[in-house]
Amino acid sequence: MVFGGVNEERLQLNEDTLWGGGPYDPDSPDALGALPEARKLVFDGNYAAAANLISKKIMARPLRQMPYQTVGDLLLAFPDAKTVENYHRDLNLDTAVATVAYTSGGVAYTREVFSSPVDQVIVVRLAADKPGQISFTAGLTTPQHADVMVEVNTNAPFLGETNNATLVMRGMNGNSGGIKGALKFQARVCVLPDCGKILADKDRIYVTNANSATLLIAAATSYKNYHDVSGDPEAITKNQIAGAYYKWWCGHVADCVDTTLADHITAHRKLFRRVALNLGETDAMKLPTDERIQHFAEGNDPQLAALYYQFGRYLLISSSRPGGQPANLQGLWNDSLNPPWGGKYTININTEMNYWPAESGNLAECVTPLIAMVKDLSETGARTARSQYNARGWVAHHNTDLWRATAPIDGPAWGIWPAGGAWLCLHLWDRYEFSGDVKVLEEIYPVMKGAAQFFLDTLVEEPKHKWLVTNPSLSPENQHPFGAAVCAGPTMDMEILRDLFANTIKAAEILGVDARFRRQLATARTRLAPLQTGRAGQLQEWMEDWDLQAPEIHHRHVSHLYGLYPGRDITVRGTPKFAAAVKKSLELRGDQATGWATAWRICLWTHLGEGDHAFEILKFLLSPARTYPNMFDAHPPFQIDGNFGGAAGIAEMLMQSGNGEIEFLPALPKAWSSGSVKGLRARGGFEVSLDWKEGKLVTAALKSITGNSVTLRYCDATHALRLKPGEVFIWNGR
Ligand code: FUC
16 A cells, blocks of 8 residues: 655555464364254244354354454655645556655655566655655554564675665564464565665664665565465565566666566556456546545546446456465455454455456456465365364355364354355356366366265255255344344355356266266255245245344345346346346345445346446445545445445446356446447357447457357347357347
8 A cells, every 4th residue: 555645655565464363273163063953943943042052152263263464564754845746646557556746846756656466576666857856764664563674785785886775574473362373474675776875773774865766575474375384484575575676676776677667567467458448538537536436426427437447457456366365355455453354255245246357357367366265265164064064075154364264253143154165166167157168177176066065965954845955044144033143044045055056067067077966966956945035026035034024124235136146046037037026125225335235236236237227326336435535445444345346347237148148238327328348258258349339239249269159149139159269250239
């Protein structure tokens, strides 16, 4: 995070493996013994007693998971600027460079910052348009247990005329909930001035009268994986700084950085430039971003929606790269040791939502960390499945952390929900659907199989209709009218399992494996509790028609509507009765909720084909109530899922794919009557570009990646085709 002050610059530093605690196993040893009684209490309608028992016996120990934590701050103090003119700061989404610029005392200063995925360093470049004008003091602070010291000339002892010094922070992460901190971490800031003077004391570096200066920043922890913390952050950060340093050094300090910057921009653009979106441009673009957010609801700034979409892609590119951790509740931008909700992976919506714009936004690489995490969960979750349920396969409840904890946490109103891992599997399947790559399928199939196996072993017959249901479970975080959230067979679980079983069966068919298991899944699938319409015409959230009596009728979660989006159980054309019931449920819930919950509503309305309604909700999401001046989503407080869900909502207005179809402009709002988009990806393995005028499709260009067949749809017109890999087809929607 770049704060951009004039007299002081604060760079808030994060490293995505710096979390509290260490490897741990939170499974409750009393859970398995209590499970039959808990199930009975739920089936008997004794919900409060069930919750009580679950709270005592089944919840994880400790009850909470480990928090994501900050590294600390790099502070740069500049001489007092007497007058400041032309202050400007921006983040260029196309280069991923943040710039601060101003004039003071007749000197124009610029400060550029970028975080290079190539060299694994953050680079700060301080420049002035007159020589000898760069003076500052650099120091590191942190709320962690850590020491800061200066090392002089460790990187380039041979560079006679150019001195350099490095700030080094060495620390240990914190304990949490009785789990001892087990991670060493280190941050290094190498300060490289061009001319001028560099001095250092114990923990500060002073640069005076340089022509310019470059800072190279690296950070690492000893985390290797969820059960191995034997890494050497000193070696990692030294290597990263040295690598960047030797690349940086090009003979004359003033010209250095250029290769590092060029490589950074190339790597960023490789992902970012795949999609171009134009929704129209107006004079509102000339205003600063905070003012545009204030005025977006007035309806005259379509480019801000395009910017919000691309900002979402930028955030994912910047927080979810192969080899790193998935984007957490704050992406990776966190200034605290105990951020809201621990900055964890909440997998009853939030983590999944982070990845909603990824595949259609042509960012398959960014999904890699999520897939790696789900693989880890299939290992830790196998332990929980065995010890807490005596089941095969694996299970994850509503949250996880760096250590891949999978037991139910927080309390029975939140934690006793076994479908978190099953939901995540939708993203594995999507990876296959969007790529059409059988190698992907081979890699993910065992994980999907394990997730499905767990439910074959734990679904129980409900007494009234003999449906197979989850028990104990809940409809994420929503209380039913009987003093608890715990219940059996909430609608969302059934929808997730219908998807999981169908996708696992398809995967096994394609791979030609597990015929008997496929049959078992198919049989179990037909016995799951069905969708039901309640007395207000709504889609029932629970097996019983409780919706209208629930204490929080406008609850933020709309879990039971998963079947319409992101699931594919319900569609307007395929299951019109249930689509109408979803609409009724949405009307009952209302349009406005927390950031992510507002974004989910947008996505749902796009899948009802109601673009103007979705756009009205987007106006709320993109207002100061739900978007901070820097465009971060406001839950409130800051939570990044709303950014990603909002970006997905914009893409879903323009194109939707699934069930063998790609639909163009399924929910185009009137406000975006003309526009174009290039480079979206669709299920089945297609790249899609569209342009439209006066609310009507002009052309849809489709490029096949895999050679699959597909049906194109625009309004009521359809066109079935099969292209060769690489072949392009242009359609005018008639
Ligand atoms: C779920 C949501 C909250 C919040 C938290 C991180 O518990 O219900 O609104 O987003 O996750």
